[in-house]
Amino acid sequence: MLDKYALAILIALPLLVAALFIAIPSRYIDAIRRLSILSATVSLFLSVYVFVRYYFVGSDDAGLQFSQNWHWMELPGTGPLSASGISLFLGIDGISAPMILLTGIVMFTGVLISVGLHDHGKDFFILYFMLIAGVFGVFVSMDMFFFFFFYELAVLPMYLLIGVWGSSSSFKSFNRTKEYSAMKLVLYLVAASILIWVSILAIFVESGLGTFNIVELSKISLSEDFQKIFFPLLMIGFGVLAGLWPFHTWSPDGHVAAPTAVSMVHAGVLMKLGAFGILRIGMTILPEGAEFWMPVLIGLGTVNVIYGALSAMAQSDLKYIIGYSSVSHMGYVLMGIATLHSLGVTGAILQMFSHGIMTAAFFAAVGVIYNRTHTRDIQVLRGLAGRMGITVSIFTIAALASIGLPGLSGFVAELLVFLGLFATYPILGALGVIGAGITAVYILRLLSSTFFGPVGEQSTIYTDATRTEVLSMSVLAGFILLVGLFPFPFIEVIGDSVDQLLMHVQGAR
Secondary structure (H helix, E strand, O other): OHHHHHHHHHHHHHHHHHHHHHHOOOOOHHHHHHHHHHHHHHHHHHHHHHHHHHHHHOOOOOOOEEEEEEEEEOOOOOOOOOOOEEEEEEEEOOOHHHHHHHHHHHHHHHHHHHOOOOOOHHHHHHHHHHHHHHHHHHHHEOEHHHHHHHHHHHHOHHHHHHHHHOOOEEEOOEEEOHHHHHHHHHHHHHHHHHHHHHHHHHHHHHHOOOEOEHHHHOOOOOOHHHHHHHHHHHHHHHHHHOOOOOOOOHHHHHHHHOOHHHHHHHHHHHHHHHHHHHHHHHHHHOHHHHHHHHHHHHHHHHHHHHHHHHHHHOOOEHHHHHHHHHHHHHHHHHHHHHOOOHHHHHHHHHHHHHHHHHHHHHHHHHHHHHHHHOOOEOOOOOOHHHOOHHHHHHHHHHHHHHOOOOOOHHHHHHHHHHHHHHHHOHHHHHHHHHHHHHHHHHHHHHHHHHHOOOOOOOHHHOOOOOHHHHHHHHHHHHHHHHHHHOOHHHHHHHHHHHHHHHHHHHHHO
């Protein structure tokens, strides 16, 4: 029974909790916090169960596990299908299984970080759980209609979460209010969603099957010209959320303005929806278009890596450094996908997981630092290791994972991406290595000056993280070490589905 309804529970639980919070008066904030932690804990254990179960059992003939199909609406088509029309068709493969685990981890740690929120805490958790339900829905939906529905559900709450609970940035030569950042984020992502929705409708009409079912649509061959026209729309539409250059500028501003838990979800999970969409819809349904446009994607991804790293090196705000670092690291994801090589694509998906955990740890630590010091200026912060040892230790683990230190998750993921790059595009692979070198420069400079440099004048008033914050950051650090030391279960889960996807792309050719 758990296997049958596990994915539905992952979506329904946060929605039910959000609905319950609407009925609970705001004065019972302690009960709301306890219920939030309880539901996040259940979601975490269920996401771990789904991943572990998938690892030990594998997938069925369709490459799916935990599949469940609830028919919703019949639509006219030219050919009979068992799953015609619109259905809530749920299922996971080796690509979505680690993303489910990632979402459960980031959701749980984000709730722990947010339990001390006092300003309209009830409303915050309502929107937060709606967002999480949307993320889970995207990763498990095998129907394009509901895929897009959950995609929008995951994006739209960001406006209020940033606009109400975020913080404005007044930093030297520029000023970004939280309202500006929230509006910029929504405008970019809604504009990108138009491209996605137009492409989905075009696929539905062109197929003539009267279905949005991704599995059924992947079995037919759409015309090559159609695929070449509409794949770039999906690539850009989903790429905007993945931080694809030059459509990335909303992302660092959104990172900086968002409250800590939302920054964790934004960088840790939401940006992965974009790359996942390219894999799930673009490459699965439009394989010939994917193969034609991948040289463009890998070129843009290379710009992501270099530009993001150079931009991060030029920042003085801790959050902007991590924001541009995310743009750079998502470049590795896009490059790995575009190689259409088994190692490269596997590394890209593992990088999605690694970067999600790593960046969530970054933002959790920065949130603790900002709450204590009320600044994110690295030219002001000095010698934090002497007073905030636990927080600095977690930040350092994430930082070393960011530069690809062996034994941490970032090393394994980037190694696979580089192997795929050098097997397909060696010159761009060399540029990716240069980007990794630039990353090491700004990360090590940040660690030496801000955390391990001379003690600042105000450092004596700083206090370290609370027990709840330590638990949250420790969970994230633990998974960074787990994937770095024992990557093979993750690689095995991802690898089989990647091989099936690439055979599908090559078979279409």
